[in-house]
Amino acid sequence: MAGKMRTVAAVLLLSLADVAVNTILYMNGAGLYKFTYDVNYFSIFASLLDIWALGLLRGCVTIGAVMSVLYNTRDAVPRMKLSRSWIGVIPAAMCAYTCVKLLLYSEKDAKFPHVPWFWGSFVGSVVGCAVFYLNWTLLSTIVTQSYRSINSEEGTDEEREGLLGSGAKTKSIFSSMKKLFSYSKPVIPYFLAATSFLVGGAVTATFLPFYTGQVIDGIAKIETSQAKFTHAIVIMCLLTALTSLFDGMRTGLFQITMIKLNIRVRNLLFRSLTRQEIGFFDSVKTGEITSRLISDTTTSTEMLILNLKVFCATVVRVVLTVGFMFKLSWRLSVLTLLLFPPIAAVAKVYGRCLKKVAKEIQTSLAKANDVAEETCANMRTVRSFANEDRECERYNEKLQDAYKLFFREALLLGSFITIENLFALVQLVLTLFYGGHLVIETKLTGGSLVSFILYQNHLRDALEKLTDVYVQLMVAVGASKKIIEYIEREPEIENGGKMAPSRPEGHIEFRNVSFAYPSRRSVQVLKDISFKVSPGEVVALVGPSGSGKSTCVNLLEHFYETTSGQVLLDGNPIMAYDHKFLHRMIALVGQEPVLFARSIKDNISYALDNCSLEEVQQVARQANAHQFIAELPEGYETETGEKGMQLSGGQKQRVAIARALIRRPAVLLLDEATSALDAESEQMVQQAIENLHGSGHTVIVIAHRLSTVERADRIIVIDKGSVVEQGRHRELMQQDGLYARMVRREMLGLDAPG
Numbered sequence: 001m002a003g004k005m006r007t008v009a010a011v012l013l014l015s016l017a018d019v020a021v022n023t024i025l026y027m028n029g030a031g032l033y034k035f036t037y038d039v040n041y042f043s044i045f046a047s048l049l050d051i052w053a054l055g056l057l058r059g060c061v062t063i064g065a066v067m068s069v070l071y072n073t074r075d076a077v078p079r080m081k082l083s084r085s086w087i088g089v090i091p092a093a094m095c096a097y098t099c100v101k102l103l104l105y106s107e108k109d110a111k112f113p114h115v116p117w118f119w120g121s122f123v124g125s126v127v128g129c130a131v132f133y134l135n136w137t138l139l140s141t142i143v144t145q146s147y148r149s150i151n152s153e154e155g156t157d158e159e160r161e162g163l164l165g166s167g168a169k170t171k172s173i174f175s176s177m178k179k180l181f182s183y184s185k186p187v188i189p190y191f192l193a194a195t196s197f198l199v200g201g202a203v204t205a206t207f208l209p210f211y212t213g214q215v216i217d218g219i220a221k222i223e224t225s226q227a228k229f230t231h232a233i234v235i236m237c238l239l240t241a242l243t244s245l246f247d248g249m250r251t252g253l254f255q256i257t258m259i260k261l262n263i264r265v266r267n268l269l270f271r272s273l274t275r276q277e278i279g280f281f282d283s284v285k286t287g288e289i290t291s292r293l294i295s296d297t298t299t300s301t302e303m304l305i306l307n308l309k310v311f312c313a314t315v316v317r318v319v320l321t322v323g324f325m326f327k328l329s330w331r332l333s334v335l336t337l338l339l340f341p342p343i344a345a346v347a348k349v350y351g352r353c354l355k356k357v358a359k360e361i362q363t364s365l366a367k368a369n370d371v372a373e374e375t376c377a378n379m380r381t382v383r384s385f386a387n388e389d390r391e392c393e394r395y396n397e398k399l400q401d402a403y404k405l406f407f408r409e410a411l412l413l414g415s416f417i418t419i420e421n422l423f424a425l426v427q428l429v430l431t432l433f434y435g436g437h438l439v440i441e442t443k444l445t446g447g448s449l450v451s452f453i454l455y456q457n458h459l460r461d462a463l464e465k466l467t468d469v470y471v472q473l474m475v476a477v478g479a480s481k482k483i484i485e486y487i488e489r490e491p492e493i494e495n496g497g498k499m500a501p502s503r504p505e506g507h508i509e510f511r512n513v514s515f516a517y518p519s520r521r522s523v524q525v526l527k528d529i530s531f532k533v534s535p536g537e538v539v540a541l542v543g544p545s546g547s548g549k550s551t552c553v554n555l556l557e558h559f560y561e562t563t564s565g566q567v568l569l570d571g572n573p574i575m576a577y578d579h580k581f582l583h584r585m586i587a588l589v590g591q592e593p594v595l596f597a598r599s600i601k602d603n604i605s606y607a608l609d610n611c612s613l614e615e616v617q618q619v620a621r622q623a624n625a626h627q628f629i630a631e632l633p634e635g636y637e638t639e640t641g642e643k644g645m646q647l648s649g650g651q652k653q654r655v656a657i658a659r660a661l662i663r664r665p666a667v668l669l670l671d672e673a674t675s676a677l678d679a680e681s682e683q684m685v686q687q688a689i690e691n692l693h694g695s696g697h698t699v700i701v702i703a704h705r706l707s708t709v710e711r712a713d714r715i716i717v718i719d720k721g722s723v724v725e726q727g728r729h730r731e732l733m734q735q736d737g738l739y740a741r742m743v744r745r746e747m748l749g750l751d752a753p754g
């Protein structure tokens with residue numbers, strides 16, 4: 001309600017501004033007519049301009065006011081944004097309008113520019129425009145804010161970012177830079193030095209067209225201007241040398257800044273990612289993480305610095321160029337500036353269309369990439385179904401969709417370049433026509449006209465560059481925001497425990513543990529589970545698929561934290577133990593053991609320092625892996641390929657078991673670790689595990705095979721997240737409960753009830 005009231009108040013203000021602006025414009029018009037009673041074509045044109053400006057303003061004000069009240073909803077924001085950006089056209093049009101009048105009257109030597117009425121109404125109209133613009137900004141801000149307060153929970157980040165005004169966007173460029181630099185302070189001196197060379201280079205380069213004109217003037221009157229000619233040439237040589245030196249230094253220093261910052265940010269991001277809790281990796285896709293690490297780090301550091309460099313250099317050049325242009329000829333400058341608003345308006349329309357198409361192209365290419373990625377990642381499945389041709393067709397279809405969009409983009413670009421060039425040529429022809437006219441009337445020298453045309457080209461290039469750079473800067477800011485978010489993210493599970501006793505006994509207790517995965521908080525996976533495992537005991541966790549066995553192992557590994565209850569090792573909560581100590585004492589062989597793309601020896605001794613080949617071979621023998629490793633051409637130095645792809649499932653499992661055994665863990669967790677082994681190999685691995693057992697290690701084993709489970713000292717049967725039975729094999733068979741039913745079907749877990 002308050003939001004609505006504020007909007008209505010703002011509309012009233014806006015209407016007042018409308019009245020003020022109109023009054024000022026009438027005054028302007030009245031002042032001019034008063035002094036142009038000798039009707040000529042200048043005054044007719046001036047009055048037409050007045051009427052046109054007035055109509056445009058009134059129309060915009062009325063439409064804006066009505067829209068802001070009618071659409072004070074979620075919908076209003078994009079509309080408001082649109083009108084807010086277009087409203088900038090009005091002050092620009094007002095300036096253009098006044099400039100044309102100035103040009104017309106100055107040419108005719110009329111008395112108007114000197115008449116207080118004219119200047120009074122001119123200043124008044126500029127002030128009126130400013131008031132009008134401010135009011136409009138105020139109104140759209142109010143609508144935006146009330147939208148935010150109503151929908152504070154809704155809307156995407158992109159939408160919210162879209163609400164930022166240009167001031168806020170510029171601020172976010174600098175705050176992103178500040179944050180990035182805070183990660184690597186040593187690069188700041190390089191950046192500052194590079195920036196000073198940049199400013200130096202931009203200043204010296206801007207003087208060059210001026211002295212080019214001076215040289216031409218010197219040639220035009222060679223007898224009388226030898227000194228001027230020589231002087232200009234010497235200065236040009238100096239300026240050229242300085243500009244080249246500054247540009248070289250700037251490029252090198254910016255490059256160093258960029259690389260240093262990039263490496264630092266990548267390191268920080270990677271370090272932060274490796275600290276995150278496992279739940280983070282459950283919810284964030286690997287593709288997203290790698291894209292942050294590879295492309296966003298590059299985009300944010302390189303693009304931000306490169307574009308900021310170009311942005312600063314261009315701003316300096318624009319300011320100096322406009323200054324020089326006015327110094328050479330204010331009349332030609334006014335004429336030049338008059339032609340920029342229309343091309344800016346055209347560029348804006350095209351820019352919006354191109355942005356939309358570019359976004360569609362990205363989405364369409366991403367879809368094509370998805371197909372390619374999926375096919376390549378699952379090549380074995382594709383081959384086994386002989387479905388290569390259909391996958392190729394699917395990829396081609398996606399590429400054809402992208403091609404249509406590329407075609408549309410090419411058409412847009414082509415037509416825009418045509419219009420842009422047309423404007424540039426019109427500008428040149430008008431400058432030559434009007435400039436030539438001024439040269440003939442000796443109001444301008446030929447050299448100055450040449451300098452002016454050079455500056456005009458500089459200005460056009462600079463303005464084009466500014467728009468490109470601004471868009472890219474915003475992309476870079478978006479990328480760095482995501483990186484900063486990840487770098488600064490505090491993991492939900494801290495590995496800050498300090499306990500590291502010389503040797504834990506291996507006593508495990510689950511005390512009233514309940515748990516739900518962070519990515520699916522509504523589903524209770526473990527429900528008030530309690531059990532104990534004594535040191536040296538071999539306990540089998542048995543139960544139907546999805547009952548929560550692996551989840552118990554995950555909690556013991558401190559991958560997740562319990563929702564309630566405690567997991568204790570030797571009577572202490574596992575989070576109290578030092579992270580490295582805990583994972584050396586508790587070793588896990590998972591369901592699908594993952595090997596790293598390095599040698600077998602490095603895989604077995606993973607995360608351990610100073611491991612001899614003898615130790616590695618000893619545990620490999622225990623895990624029944626030595627024989628197959630020794631038969632490989634490069635033995636223990638054989639590369640296992642990505643995720644151990646170059647080994648069979650059973651071989652991978654044996655290497656993973658050796659990797660666990662080499663740690664001499666106090667607790668060994670085997671989550672279906674022998675499922676891919678044949679009966680004979682399994683027998684041998686079992687023997688190795690039993691050897692461990694003899695030396696007082698606690699073993700928790702999850703298995704579906706009866707042979708593995710039968711040998712356990714105790715069997716804990718879990719069903720739907722609760723412990724339903726406990727005891728030795730024979731006891732449980734006598735109870736004739738879930739375990740007995742599962743054993744009778746011989747396929748533990750696979751077809752159990754529930």
Ligand SMILES: Nc1ncnc2c1ncn2[C@@H]1O[C@H](COP(=O)(O)OP(=O)(O)OP(=O)(O)O)[C@@H](O)[C@H]1O
Binds near residue numbers: 545548551
């Ligand atoms: N990372 C995860 N995020 C969300 N839910 C999960 C996750 N991992 C497992 N779950 C869910 O938790 C439940 C228990 O899974 P768990 O892997 O512990 O079962 P399990 O008894 O080991 O099954 P199986 O014998 O098939 O391996 C299942 O319903 C599963 O869908």
